[in-house]
Amino acid sequence: MFAKLIGCGVAALCLSMSNAVAQDAKLGELSIIAPAGAGGGWDSAARAIQQVMTETGIARSIQVLNVPGAGGTVGLAQFATGAGSDANQLLVGGITMVGAIISNNAPVKLDAVKPLARLTGDPLAVVVPASSDIKTIDDLLGKIKSDVAGTVWAGGSAGGADHMLAALLTEAAGEDPSKVNYVAFSGGGEALAAMLGGQVVAGISGYGEWQGQIESGDLRALAISYPEPIEGIDAQPLKAQGVDVELVNWRGIFAAPQVSDEDMAKLTAAFDEMVKSDKWQELLKARGWADYYLPADEFASFLTEETQRIEGILTSVGLAGK
Amino acid sequence: MAEVAPGGHQRWALDRPKLVTGIILLAFAAVTAYDAYSMSFRSAYGLNPNTASYLVAGILAILGIGHFISAARPSEGAAVVEADWKAVGMMGLALASLIACVYFGAGFIAGSTLLFAFTARAFGRKAFIVDVIIGFVIAVLIFLLFNKLLTLTLPMGPLERLI
Amino acid sequence: MLLAGGFAQALTPMNLLFALIGVFLGTAVGILPGIGPALTVALLLPVTFKLDPGGSLIMFAGIYYGGMYGGSTTAILLNTPGEAASVVTALEGNKMARQGRGGPALATAAIGSFVAGLVATIGIAFLAPVIVKVAVKFGPWDYFALMMIAFVTVSATFGNSPLKGLTSLALGLWLGLMGIDGLTGQARLTFGVPELLDGIEVTTLAVGLFAIGEALMVVSMHKTNAEKPMAIKGSIWMSLEDWKRSWKPWLRGAAIGFPIGGLPAGGAEVPTFLSYNLERKLCRDKNAFGNGAIEGVAGPEAANNASAAGTMVPLLTLGLPTSATAAVMLAGFQQYNIQPGPLLFVQHAQLVWTLIASLFIANAMLLVLNLPMIGLWVRLLKIPTPWLYAGILVFAAMGTIAANPSVVELIILVLFGIAGFLMRRYDYPVAPAVVGLILGPMADLQLRRALQISLGDPMVFLNHWSSATMLAIAFIALVAPFVFKGLSRFQAEED
Numbered sequence: 001m002f003a004k005l006i007g008c009g010v011a012a013l014c015l016s017m018s019n020a021v022a023q024d025a026k027l028g029e030l031s032i033i034a035p036a037g038a039g040g041g042w043d044s045a046a047r048a049i050q051q052v053m054t055e056t057g058i059a060r061s062i063q064v065l066n067v068p069g070a071g072g073t074v075g076l077a078q079f080a081t082g083a084g085s086d087a088n089q090l091l092v093g094g095i096t097m098v099g100a101i102i103s104n105n106a107p108v109k110l111d112a113v114k115p116l117a118r119l120t121g122d123p124l125a126v127v128v129p130a131s132s133d134i135k136t137i138d139d140l141l142g143k144i145k146s147d148v149a150g151t152v153w154a155g156g157s158a159g160g161a162d163h164m165l166a167a168l169l170t171e172a173a174g175e176d177p178s179k180v181n182y183v184a185f186s187g188g189g190e191a192l193a194a195m196l197g198g199q200v201v202a203g204i205s206g207y208g209e210w211q212g213q214i215e216s217g218d219l220r221a222l223a224i225s226y227p228e229p230i231e232g233i234d235a236q237p238l239k240a241q242g243v244d245v246e247l248v249n250w251r252g253i254f255a256a257p258q259v260s261d262e263d264m265a266k267l268t269a270a271f272d273e274m275v276k277s278d279k280w281q282e283l284l285k286a287r288g289w290a291d292y293y294l295p296a297d298e299f300a301s302f303l304t305e306e307t308q309r310i311e312g313i314l315t316s317v318g319l320a321g322k
Numbered sequence: 323m324a325e326v327a328p329g330g331h332q333r334w335a336l337d338r339p340k341l342v343t344g345i346i347l348l349a350f351a352a353v354t355a356y357d358a359y360s361m362s363f364r365s366a367y368g369l370n371p372n373t374a375s376y377l378v379a380g381i382l383a384i385l386g387i388g389h390f391i392s393a394a395r396p397s398e399g400a401a402v403v404e405a406d407w408k409a410v411g412m413m414g415l416a417l418a419s420l421i422a423c424v425y426f427g428a429g430f431i432a433g434s435t436l437l438f439a440f441t442a443r444a445f446g447r448k449a450f451i452v453d454v455i456i457g458f459v460i461a462v463l464i465f466l467l468f469n470k471l472l473t474l475t476l477p478m479g480p481l482e483r484l485i
Numbered sequence: 486m487l488l489a490g491g492f493a494q495a496l497t498p499m500n501l502l503f504a505l506i507g508v509f510l511g512t513a514v515g516i517l518p519g520i521g522p523a524l525t526v527a528l529l530l531p532v533t534f535k536l537d538p539g540g541s542l543i544m545f546a547g548i549y550y551g552g553m554y555g556g557s558t559t560a561i562l563l564n565t566p567g568e569a570a571s572v573v574t575a576l577e578g579n580k581m582a583r584q585g586r587g588g589p590a591l592a593t594a595a596i597g598s599f600v601a602g603l604v605a606t607i608g609i610a611f612l613a614p615v616i617v618k619v620a621v622k623f624g625p626w627d628y629f630a631l632m633m634i635a636f637v638t639v640s641a642t643f644g645n646s647p648l649k650g651l652t653s654l655a656l657g658l659w660l661g662l663m664g665i666d667g668l669t670g671q672a673r674l675t676f677g678v679p680e681l682l683d684g685i686e687v688t689t690l691a692v693g694l695f696a697i698g699e700a701l702m703v704v705s706m707h708k709t710n711a712e713k714p715m716a717i718k719g720s721i722w723m724s725l726e727d728w729k730r731s732w733k734p735w736l737r738g739a740a741i742g743f744p745i746g747g748l749p750a751g752g753a754e755v756p757t758f759l760s761y762n763l764e765r766k767l768c769r770d771k772n773a774f775g776n777g778a779i780e781g782v783a784g785p786e787a788a789n790n791a792s793a794a795g796t797m798v799p800l801l802t803l804g805l806p807t808s809a810t811a812a813v814m815l816a817g818f819q820q821y822n823i824q825p826g827p828l829l830f831v832q833h834a835q836l837v838w839t840l841i842a843s844l845f846i847a848n849a850m851l852l853v854l855n856l857p858m859i860g861l862w863v864r865l866l867k868i869p870t871p872w873l874y875a876g877i878l879v880f881a882a883m884g885t886i887a888a889n890p891s892v893v894e895l896i897i898l899v900l901f902g903i904a905g906f907l908m909r910r911y912d913y914p915v916a917p918a919v920v921g922l923i924l925g926p927m928a929d930l931q932l933r934r935a936l937q938i939s940l941g942d943p944m945v946f947l948n949h950w951s952s953a954t955m956l957a958i959a960f961i962a963l964v965a966p967f968v969f970k971g972l973s974r975f976q977a978e979e980d
Contacts, residue, residue: 339911343652343911347652347655350659353674354659354662354674357673357674358673361671361673367936367937367940367941368933368934368935368936368937368939368940368941369932369933369936369941370669371666371668371669371671371673371933372671372673373933374662374925374929375662375673375674378655378658378659378662378925381651381655381658382655382659385648385651385652385655388648389648389652392648403706405705405706405910406704406705406706406707406708407705409704409705409707409708410701410704410705410906412704413700413701413704416878417697417878417882417899417902418899420882420895421892421895421896421899424886424892424895425892430883430886433882434879434882434883437875437878437879437882438875438876438878438879439875441700441704441871441874441875441878442871442872442875443871444704444871445704445707445870445871445874445875446707446708446871447871453871453872453875456872457875457879460876460879461879464879464880464883468883468887476883476886476887476890477886477890
C-alpha cells in the first residue's frame, strides 16, 4: 500500500521536476554537506550553489546532504573525517560555525578543512522600537553606559553573531561585555515580537529579517554592522558613525582536508566563475544576500584573523569552551 | 508481580519491577544533579541554567522513593503476561542490523531490507526469502524517492552508488 | 471585494489541479512517520518553483495542509504519530481504530481539520491585524503562565496511576534538559556526545516510544494475544451520533488553536493538549475517554489545523515565521521576491488575497481527496501483521535518518523504542513523556527569559495581569479536583 502510494508520488514528482543536464561541465558530480537541517541558512546557501552551478553548467550534478547538529560542528566533524582527498565533496559553513567550535570546544576545528571561497555576507542591524527614546547609536551607547543591566537586548541564539555584536557594542560603550543582558531567542522572528511588544530595549538581527518592520517604521534601525554603506539601506555603518565595530554574518564553502593542489585550483576557478555569473548575482538579489566573495587564499587568512577575533569576543562574554 | 523475598523475611512482598524502576530513577537523579553541579557558567541576570536540572533531579529522586514505597506495599496490579523473548530478540536483531548497516557503510537499502525481513520473521513468518525481496523493493523505492526526487540523501552504500 | 478577486484569481481549472497535486503530495510525504509538515514543505518546495506565483502558491498551500493532515492518519491507524502535534490524536484515535472505528476517526479528523481550517482562514482574512497586536504583547511571563496551564492538563494522559504518569512525565522533562541551553549556550546532560548538543528531537521520541515500542510490545505478545484488534466494524463513515459528538469539539478546537497558533511562540502542540483536556472535562460519559472517544480526536485535530492556520497571521502581517513550517514557507515566498511583513497587505494586496483564497481551496481539496481515501487507508490494517509492522519499522527508521542521517540518531531512536516497550509492558503511559519533552524546555526557557528581563524579580509574573490571570487558572485547575474530592468526602460523611 505504502509502496503503491510512493510509486504514485514518484510519477507525479517526475512530471513536475525535470532538471536540465549540462553537457560539458567543468566539475563532475559534487556533493555538498549543509551542516544544518533543511530550510535553514546553510541549507539554502548549499541549495543556491546547487541551483546556479547546475544551471550554468559549471557542475554536472550536485547533491545536498543535510547533517544538522551543534551549530554545524557535527557536519564539520563528519566532513573532515570522511572526505579525505575527494575533490567532489564540499562543506558550507560560516561565522556561526566558527563561534560554535569555540563555545562547544569542538574536537574538529575549521583548520581541519581547506577554505575554498567566502561567498555571502549579511549585515546585522541594530534596532530599537519606533516608540523608544533612543534615536541614535550614541543614545544607545549612552544608555549602556548608564545602565548596562537595564539595557536588555534581543537577538538570535546565544553565542551567535547577534550576541557577538551586542558584546562588541557594550565594550565600545566602555562597559564590561560580560555584563551584557542579552536575551537569546530562537531566530529573528521571536526576537522581533519581543521588540514590537516593547519587552526589550534594543535588538540585533540580520537586516533582511527585519527589513519589513524597518521600512514600515515599526522599528528604527540605528546602524548596520557592515563595513561600508549598502545600497538600499538607509541605516549607516557603525564605523561611519564613529563606533569602531564591524561584524558580518558571512557564509563560505570549504573543500576536503587532503584535496590536491591541482583539484583545489580547479575548484577555485569553478567558484570564481559561479560568483561572477549573472545567475548568482540575480539569486543574491532575490534572497537579499550581499556579495562578500573572497577567493581561497584570502579567505584562508581572513579565517585565521576572524577565528582569533571571535575567540576574544566569546571569551569576554564567558562563552568560550573550557 | 508480587514476589517473596529470599531469606527469612517472608512477610515482605516486594514488587521487583518497581524496585528496579526506583533504582533507575535515583541513578538518573544523581547523574542530573552531578551534571548541574559541574556546570561552570553562571548567567549574569535571573536564574542559572542548572536550576531546571536541580528541579528535575529532585522530581526524579522523589519519584524514585515513591517507587520504593509503592514496591513495598502489597501489589494489586495484574500480573505481567509472559513475553515471547525469542520474537523480541529477533526484532532487536532487525533493529541492530539496520544500525550496523548504516554504521559500517553498507547503506540504507541493505539495512532496511534486513530490518523488514527480520521483523517479519519475528512475527512468525517463515518465507524469509520472499520477505527479503519485498523489503528490498520497498527500500529501493524509498531510496529513489528521497535521493533522486526529494534530493534528501539517505545513507549511501555500494548498492546505492550503483543506482 | 478583495477576497472575491482572490478567488477569481485562484479558481482556474489549472490551479485546482495544482491544489489537488499539492494536497496529494503533501499527504503522501506527511504520512511518513518522523517527517512532519516542516520537512514535507521543505522537501516539496522545489516542486513549486517551476510554476507561476499564483499556481505555486496554491500548490504550496495544498502541500502545507496535506502535510499537516498526513501525520494524524498514521497516529490513528498505527498508533504512530508522525509529528508532535498528532501525539494526542493517537491516544483516542488508535483506541477507536482498534475497535474497528478507524473510519469514523479518520473522518472526524478530516472534517474537523476542514472546519477548523475554514474558521481559521476566515480568522486570517478578517482578524489578522487585531490578533497580531495582542500577540506581540505576549511576553515571556505570559508564555510561562500558558505553559503552566498546559502542564496541569497533562494529568489527563496519566491513566489510572499518578505515580506512573508522573514518572513518564519526569522522563520527558529529563530528556528535555539535554542539549545546549538556548539562553546561555551552556550544554546540559550531553555526556560529551556532539549529536546530543541540539537536544532530543520530539519526533524521534514520539516515533520511538509509539511506533517501535508498540511493535516490540505486539511481537512480544503475538502468540498469547489471539485478539485481532483491527477489523473494520460497522460503517466506515461517521454515524449521526458521531456527528453529534464531533461538531462542538471541532469548533472549540478551532477556537483554542487559532489564537495560540497566532502567538509567536505558541506552537501547534499546546493547543492540542488543551483541547484534549477540555473535551475530556466536558464529556458527560466519564468512561468514554481512554476507550476511544471521538471527541478526543475531533477536538485536538481541529485545534492542530487551526493553529497551523494561526501561524499564518504573524507570518503574513509581521513576516515572522513562528514555526519551522512557517520558516520554510517564508523561504518559499522569497522565491517570488515577496517579503511578508507589515507592508505586504499594502504592497501585494492582490497576492495576499490570492493566497488566502488558495488556503480555502486547498482546505476544501484536502477534504475532497481524503474522504474517499479513508476506505483505502483503513484497508491498510488488513495487511498481514508481520508485513504491517515490518513496514512501520522501515518507515519509522527512514523518517528519522532522512531528517538527520546519523547513526547516533538511529541508536537513540532504538533506545526510545526499548523504553517504550518496557513502559508499555509495565503499564506506564507513554504520552506524558512526549508532553514533558515538549513543554519542559519551553517553560524553562520562558521562565528564565522573564527573570532575565526583570533582572531577577519574580513579581514580573504577577505584575502583568495577563500572566497573573493565567497562573491563577493553572493553580485553580490544579487544586480544584482535590478540593472537590475533599468536599464530596466531607458531604458523604455528613450524610
